[in-house]
Amino acid sequence: MVVEAVRAAASAANRFGLGARPDEIAGIEDPAAWLLAQLRRPPDGAAAFAGLPSSLEYLRREAELNRERRRLRRLATATGTGAASAASGSAAAARNPLARLFRQAFGDDLRREALARWQIAATTTTPFAERLVRFWSNHFAVSVDKAPARLYAAPLEREAIRPHFAGRFADLLLAVETHPAMLRYLDQAQSVGPDSPLARRVDRRLARRAVRGDRPAQRLGLNENLAREILELHTLGADSGYTQADVTEFARALTGWSVPFPAQLERGRVDRPFLYRAAAHEPGMRSVRGRQYPDTGFDQARAILLDLAASRATARHLAFELARHFVADAPPRALVDRLTAAYLDSDGDLGVVYAQLIEAPASWAPAARKFRTPQDFLIAALRGGSIALGSRPQPFEWFAARLGQPTFMPRSPAGFSDLATDWIGSDALWKRVQAAEGLAQRVPRAGLDPAMLAHATLGPRFDAPTQAAIRRAEAPQQALATLFASPAFQWRV
Amino acid sequence: MTTRRDLLTMIGCGLGAASFAGWAPPSWAANPAGPRLMFVLLRGGLDGVHAVPPVGDPGYAPLRGALALSPAGPTAAGGAAFALDGTFALHPSLGFCARLYAQRDFLPIVAAAPPYWGRSHFEAQDCVENGTNSPSGAETGWLNRAVGACHQQGLSATAVTPLIMRGPAPIDAWSPPLPNRVNPILLQRLEPLYGEDEALAGAFADAIAEQGEETGIDGRIRGAQLAIGQRLPTIFAAAGAFLARRGGPRIVFVEDYGWDTHANQAAILTRKLAELDRAVHAFHDAVLPVWSRTVAIVVTEFGRTARVNGTGGTDHGTGGAMFLLGGAVDGGRVGGQWPGMRPEDLYQHRDIHATTDQRVVFKGVLATHLGMSEEVLARVVFPDSAGLRPAGGLLRRGVHAA
Incomplete structure (x- = not known):
């Protein structure tokens, strides 16, 4: 092979891939073709992930565990042992039987999830595809140090990102924003429209309790965390001109997007880990970035997401992030322009964007390094x-x-x-x-x-x-x- | 030429000395009596109203609902708060801070914010760190520029250097080390390789000089797995020990995460503030020999909404709390101008108004404590800030090296 070709093969394996395995660079005849071929077949991993629980399964078992915890807590209160006092401090946490219960219930699964992920990284023959999966996993970051999201970060990658990483961005976006990992990590699952039927019902109940002089409970209402981060991080990007009013309106449209309740899970009445709670949805027309969205229930926020996915700001934001991840910390402007155009011309087809990334000479320039x-x-x-x-x-x-x-x-x-x-x-x-x-x-x-x-x-x-x-x-x-x-x-x- | 390694040996310090080339230290730089500064950034947006509840404000309890605290006794949100003055109290988890307040070493400042009011974590943090009027106002950090301007030694208690400590002044970084010792021959082999790599040469030379050392700071830190709830106290203790050490750094940066309480805020902040309180206690004990010459500044990128949201938390807001603590602080009172918490007092009908630009406080501390001139502060450290006069009266007089 000529020097140029060897250099490109090494870049394919090391910069676009996950680091060369000993036989990898020698086996790459045409670097561009080697990368493109990885987009046309499903990424490795089916075998490594076989037998891992689905999000729905995790939700069910988590509901069971929580029921058991409540039972233990009641028992502790009744017998005065204080087992559930959950005192702060690590030593106390180690003795805490509730934490032990969690480890018993899910420790093996968490280990298997982690091991499978390292295994694939270490051995995959489609390392460019795997790097893209991880790029999106980080773009749609979920942190397991937030307890309600803890079990779902790995399934988010398996269930929402792997199937869509080379397809349309709109599909990827919808899969992620309806996944329990994101709904819980960014507090969407509990967000309730202040004028929704559910909030009104609770308000009436609170009013009756106030008359009786009971301790006031909390009103249900809006949480704008997911709406803001979708705009700032997942789609348009910071500094792209949206306002606080857009954030609040989008948050209202998202109300009702949630995960199934424990009772529903226990009765086996649900077949997917997403639940649209019509009763929690804020009624009315929403206005986001100057566009009106009639109240179509679940579809209201979906329509906003699709418009966000189609916007020029999103195209540019994603193009910049991809170019920065694969080519250089300060990627060439022309490359970002090219990827932006590819995104807009293809209706947000990520496969087309990746192909342009691979074909652009700037991606192979000697200055390219990360x-x-x-x-x-x-x-x-x-x-x-x-x-x-x-x-x-x-x-x-x-x-x-x-x-x-x-x-x-x-x-x-x-x-x-x-x-x-x-x-x-x-x-x-x-x-x-x-x-x-x-x-x-x-x-x-x-x-x-x-x-x-x-x-x-x-x-x-x-x-x-x-x-x-x-x-x-x-x-x-x-x-x-x-x-x-x-x-x-x-x-x- | 004296190498950095020699110098470290000379001054008997395994870590922390920045490059000494090119300037003559003022007499007090090597003076164990010199001032000490720790800067702490709580990333995520600490809810100032929860940490320093304005319990005497008639608007507080109605807006806060289930999150309201009271010095009179426990509420749904936690135990009895510590009363500070007629208006303010301190969160029940901040018991040690309340003790410091009683001995006048703790000064909470309410309704403070960076000049950026846009409610994005990342832009607000960039703004706090770069010290300018906007999130993209500078590529370097103001604490780095301050370290450079006063010829001090700076240390970032992080594995990599965050924006606030990036810039022309050499800064050391330290975080709890891995347990294994490195084969010295391996290092000899790597040195020439790294010498050829422009982007890595400087950092690697520093790594070699420090040898991940053997700081003698706390043997228990070495290779220890930091248990949940112990990370911050461990780092604060190390920061205090560095500052107390002869010839060690005089300016240290520490950061923490996890303050973004959109849901279930009462429980989360009860735990997080308790960890912060333990950390302050650990810092106090470690820095004790020089406590009277120490100031720590604790800030966050924004406050949160005045009202409780629909999920028992609060969303991104504007005015928040910051803390000054240390023996050099003139505390025992609440600083800042409280804008009020009636609905009509709120910024955009939702946030606590910001009445203090954080930089006024930073400048006040740097001017009084580190003796920096107003001109340097307004031009170099906080560019284009001549209109912001350094706050006076934050520190006790005469305790700093003048």
């Missing part, structure tokens, strides 16, 4: 070193957390940054060197040739100084630690 995030770094080491995961995801989750990117735990709904400035720091680099040593210990030793491995994973980026450093290592494991900790390995080039 700094690996901690998760990227770990996955690249797993793939490059053919590291076997074993049966426990914990060591890798631990590395990811200590390197600053715990799985499904971004610090905000904006997800994790993919900008170099957010990840380059002396403390962060030091921890990468520490992690590199730990990871090198896990690489299988049989037939190990570190220089060959480095060449196979870095391609033309395996420069003379890095070769010399690896050659000088006193043992294969130290050579691999050098590879994983080298600056060449920290970049997706």
